[in-house]
Every structure is written in C-alpha cells, then in structure tokens.
Amino acid sequence: MARHHEVQDVMEQMSYGLYIVGSRSGDDADGMMADWVTQVSFEPRLVALAFENDARTLENIRAARVFSINLLSQDEAGMALAAKFAQPYYDAKIGGRTALAARVHNKLDQIPHTLSPGGCPVLDGALAWIECEAEQFVAAGDHTLVIARVRDAGKLREGEPLTSSYTGWSYSG
Ligand SMILES: Cc1cc2nc3c(=O)[nH]c(=O)nc-3n(C[C@H](O)[C@H](O)[C@H](O)COP(=O)(O)O)c2cc1C
Numbered sequence: 001m002a003r004h005h006e007v008q009d010v011m012e013q014m015s016y017g018l019y020i021v022g023s024r025s026g027d028d029a030d031g032m033m034a035d036w037v038t039q040v041s042f043e044p045r046l047v048a049l050a051f052e053n054d055a056r057t058l059e060n061i062r063a064a065r066v067f068s069i070n071l072l073s074q075d076e077a078g079m080a081l082a083a084k085f086a087q088p089y090y091d092a093k094i095g096g097r098t099a100l101a102a103r104v105h106n107k108l109d110q111i112p113h114t115l116s117p118g119g120c121p122v123l124d125g126a127l128a129w130i131e132c133e134a135e136q137f138v139a140a141g142d143h144t145l146v147i148a149r150v151r152d153a154g155k156l157r158e159g160e161p162l163t164s165s166y167t168g169w170s171y172s173g
Helices: 002-012 056-064 076-083
Strands: 019-025 028-034 037-041 046-052 066-071 113-115 121-123 128-140 143-155
Touching: 019 056, 019 121, 028 056, 028 113, 028 121, 046 056, 046 128, 056 066, 056 128, 056 143, 066 121
Parallel strands: none
Antiparallel strands: 019 028, 019 066, 037 046, 046 143, 066 128, 113 121, 128 143
16 A cells, blocks of 8 residues: 555656647537556657546547647646546546536637648747657557647747746656
C-alpha cells in the first residue's frame, strides 16, 4: 500500500504542458483541458494525446477527425482562461442527479474564439494553435490514445506556454 502511494507521488511529479483541445460536432464546438499531449514523430509530424474514454472531445474527434490544440500563456490570464475548461461537456460524466445528467455545458459560448482552417476552435487568448488530423485510435486502459498528423499551426503572440508545474493542477498519479 505504501508503495502504491509512492508510485502515485512520483507520477504526480511528472510535468506536462497544459492545453485546450478544440473539437466540433457540426456547428457545436467544444474545448477541453488536456495535459497528456506530446509530439511523437518528426517526419511525418505526429502528436499523441490521451483522452478519457467517455470525453465528449474524443467522441467529436472520432466523428470529425480534425481538432485543434491551443497553447496558453504561462501567467494569471492563461491560468484563468484554462480554468474555464475544467468541467466536462456532459454533466453525467461527473455523476449527480438524473435531472442534471441531461445537462450539457457549451464551454466555448462565453469565450472569444475563431476557427482554424479546418473549423476547430482557436481561442483569442491563446499564444498559438496547432490543427491536427486523427490517424489512429489506440486503446490505453481508461484512456484512448489518439495519434494525429499536424496539418497547420499559427502563432498569435509571444510568450511562455502554460505548464502543469506552473498551475500546480495535477492530472496523474
Ligand atoms: C489539469 C487537468 C488536465 C487534464 N488533462 C486531461 C487529459 O490529458 N486527457 C483527458 O482526457 N482529460 C484530461 N482532463 C480532464 C478533462 O479536462 C475533463 O474530463 C473534461 O471535462 C472532458 O471534457 P469533454 O467531455 O467536454 O471533452 C484534465 C483535467 C485537468 C483538470
């Protein structure tokens, strides 16, 4: 048991970038906080992201294939923007009463954004964005690994990108 805690402690010390993944289902766009995001190949340029099996974002990506990754700034503004994406699209995902279970949160409604060439959300407050096209879906325990090709990217402003060590928010263990 002690060992289990040690494993969790060490896992929580791993550091990640903190991103907002943008996806869409028709005209309905969604944004999701994610830190299990990394480049995995130079040529072709591939990235891999791990999604909870029941994330709305994963559902959107399975259908549309295209999605965006927003890089936020490592400061109070970047952290405040990230915090707006902490809740899931489906209330049912966080449990609770049946009446609430049907509710959904359009997290992007109040957040100024445009769309990438492929139609995925690019936050006005972001530092930069990457547009990707999903190529493989790999089952990985309680997550699904999406391996995707980088199709396009854009820089909105200079700045240091947000990381989990700056926010202190943990998604590991
Ligand atoms: C700091 C932090 C990092 C997160 N990283 C991930 C991640 O890498 N993959 C994931 O599936 N969920 C991650 N989550 C949880 C999702 O943001 C959360 O499940 C989200 O509500 C799913 O949204 P959706 O259902 O609208 O797609 C993270 C949450 C936090 C607070």
